[in-house]
Amino acid sequence: MHDDILYSIRKLVVEYTTRAGAVKAVDDVSLDIRRGEIIGLVGESGCGKSTLGKALMRLHTGPAKITEGELWFDGRDLMTLPIEEMPEIRGAEIGMVFQDPMTSLNPVQRILDHLTETIQTHEPEVSDADARTRAEELIERLGIRKERITEYPHQMSGGMRQRVMISLALALRAKLVIADEPTTSLDVIVEAKFLDLLKELQKEFGLTILLITHNIGVVAEISDRIAVMYAAKMMEVGDVNDVFAQPKHPYTQGLLRSVPNILLDGAELYKMAGAPPDLSHPPSGCRFHTRCPFVMDICREEVPPLEAIEGAQSAACWLYPSVMAKRLEKEHA
């Protein structure tokens, strides 16, 4: 176990029970999150990234379940813990920032109470006065005047509410912060400020951040690494600069090409043909093969594993010799 890997996700499978049977929203996904980094997890709607994020603290209820895999957080496999012990980790060691701060905050609870409840749930010995002091310090650090702490969520603006959400995730100095589409409901200017803030906090508190978003621009802004998901599977992982400069997986290539570039005057908007597959009946072999410009026979038949291609960059694509080599290894084994 490398010392600098905070969270190692191994072969995770998350299934939803639907009317049509079980659907795998996350299918055999592995990812290592390094201590202190900001890693962006991108993909289209429905690719499984939010499900993955929630699974990291075993937050699923109801029809969704983690059916396979290991979740090695800080040296232990969370899957081996009884579910009753998860609330101790949630909020304290792993924090989450949600997409819509309006609906993620309890409308009849004051901001103060949100914070003090979180603090006192994990540290019951803290007095009300101390908890309040800590809460006030926290929101001041995030740029909200401490007099506003007794307000209700609807009395604040969208940007402020999102900052409150961050403060909740940081209240107990969580090691890992999962940000699930944190800027989707914010306008561009507020979004920019938010990202700056995030970067600041990361440096100051030594946070590790998993940034889940469908907006590649946001990832480009602040992430160190990027992971690309498609149809419940991981397609490419690597350093942000490397992946943007030389995307290996055809899906990533298409994704980057789709971002409109204001400098390319008059060029047509590129659109990838086809649409994401139905996860209850996923295509055989590589999930992307139905839309891939480089599809080969093997792509239709076998699922490519995620392998290192060049340096720290990995991709799950039969085009690459290192991936193909792994398969030959297995054949000859």
Next chain:
Amino acid sequence: MDNIGEHPPEITPPTETWEVELQKVSIVRRILNSRKWYGADWWFVAVSSVLVVIFIIIAIFPSLFAPYDPSALVGPSFLAPGAYPPVPELIVSNTSSANSLKDLAVTSDQPRPTISVVQGGNSAGALNDAAKEIDNQIKNESGGLRLRPVIDRYATVEEALQAVVDGKDTAAVVGSDEFVRLKAQYPTLREGESIAGGAKTAGGFLLGTNDIGQDVWSRLLWGTRVALIIGFSSSLLSLIIGVPLGLMAAFIGGSFDRLMSLLMDSMYAFPGLILAIAITAVLGPSVINVIVAIAVLYIPTYYRMVRGQTLAVKEDVYVEAARSIGARSREILQRYIFPNVIPSVAIIFSVNVADAILTGAGLAFLGLGLPPTIPDWGIDLARGQRFIQNAWWLITFPGLTILLVVLAFTLMGEGLMEIFNPKLRER
């Protein structure tokens, strides 16, 4: 990387999605398949639908199931459930030589025999039937004997027996158990043969008889008819008035909407039963009046729901979008509003029928609404209350029936609601 610019290869057509597959499956299959998904709620709806159908059948053909006429005084009073009426027998004085009814036959010049019976109960009926039968037998025989007794009715067994002792009547016909009970008090009387007859009560009374000798079980079955007629008619009436009003209010808006909503909200907030009491008090007791009174009660429910849903859909973005591409109001109504409104109306209707039956029974219990000649559960309960000390079955069974019928309809509504309401489904 340069390959990106090239024309992407043929896309293999998507395999059939599960939605398409589902459509191909027959409706029976779908109902059975949905059982697994909906779990217990499916059972709620299934079981209650079966019950509802059973009740409807009973309501339409009560005579198929009811052994007796509900208003006829077919049995002795206060017979406990499952009991058979006592066999009536002939009681004569010790000095008489008669043993059976036939012995009492006389010629036309002799005075006709007088026989005392107790009012109500089955003795009188049995006597009548037996006498007629015997008379028919003997009238063609020689000797000119006829049996056409004069029947004297008394209020109690004691009076009937006393009449024989006093010589007012030739004989008495009373239930065998009654005579056994009182035998010691009338040492000058003895038992004769039992009277065959009253065969129609030989079947016994499944749930006993009430204070005047009517069969409880038959009354229960016949009561279904009134209850369901009231339930369905009033709900239908409410629906016919409430739904269009709601639609109009949502579409027309303005002062019509405000006024109507104020009126409906006031009515909705007011205790329904009390409003129904007032209306039936004014209109007088009859089934139609009860139906109208109860219908008035539920109009606001339909109105509010339809208006609310229509408004919500009307302002929904996709209706705006449809309008912007030129869809007309009628189309909007059909494609967007009805599919939302119809399941809700069905649920309300089901629960409405249940409620209407309850309210109707309540009204009858209070003595308002239904004329007392119609067999109804509420009326039976009110009557039964007077005899709570000795005849527990008179209040137990009618109430139980109300419960079962209302439960069937309510369960159906509950189950439908869980199935139709997506907000409550598992996330």
Next chain:
Amino acid sequence: MTPIGFVALIIGVPALILLGYVLITGSTGLRRYILTRIVLTLPMVIILGSLVFLVMRVVPGDPVQSALGPKGTPEMVQRIREQLGLNDPMIVQYGKFLVQMFTLRFGNSLIGGHRPIIDEMSERFPATLELITPASILALVLGIFGGAMAASHRKGAVDYVWRIYAVVIYSLPIFWLGLMLQLLFGVKLSWLPISGRIDPIIGTTLVHRTNIYTIDAIISGNWAALYSVLEHLILPTFTLGLILSGIFVRLTRINVIETLAMDYISAARARGIRERVLVYGHALKNALIPVITLIGLQVAILLAGAVLTETVFSWPGMGSYLVERISARDYTAVQSVIVVFALLVAMISLAVDVIYSLVDPRVRY
């Protein structure tokens, strides 16, 4: 002080204080909201009252004639009609009716000694109050607790038990439940009395101040009376309360389920808040807010149930009064009772709305 005055005092004074507090501390939005509600209550009462007025006037035949029966000569009928103002033009009658409604001066009973109706009501109304208050509390406690428990064990056995309970209770005719309880506890087991408010002999020792017998008994230290009243109160309260609880179980359950599905519950769970705290602390509290508004509507069911319960247990309250007066064709009394009910419903609706506005900070601030 008349009983009705006393009752009005113990309800009215705290209500006014509460109202004042709300109006002073609330935001302008809240103030406007409450004043609007008060203003809107007026039309509601007028509408209901007018409906009653209309309905009563539609009576075919002459109410006075049918009240007097065959004994009533045409002269007598005319005289009484004059007295009651029934020969005046409709508008005048309506005007007088409105005045009557707001001053609570209902006039005299048509039958039975021409007693002022208000006097009769001042005995009956507290009786109904004494019944519906503990019944409501029972219903609320049972209902809310059951609904929350059911919601937290969604699709489990507990959930189905409570749902079946709610459905069966809802389908249960209240008068039948009363009768069955009478049968079991009154007749077969002889543990409890089945009619009346108090043992008639003990009742003569009770000094009537408020006509709420429990309070009167406590005030005068009459413990025998208190015991008797409580004894008589058990079955009717239980009947009414049980039936009402079914509705609250259903309402609470649905609202808690919907609330549990809300994002802020997931977000709280993600912060490590325990499941039990989530259900009973957060979800229940939030779910109760819409339930409060719905409580206002349950008043209608409460009163309807009270009418039936009072009839079954011969409880001398407003409900049984209504039924008696209808059978006696005493239309003025019937009209008055319905008006009182309408006022009651309107007042409680208003009170509930005010409470709601206090509880939901979105409305308050």
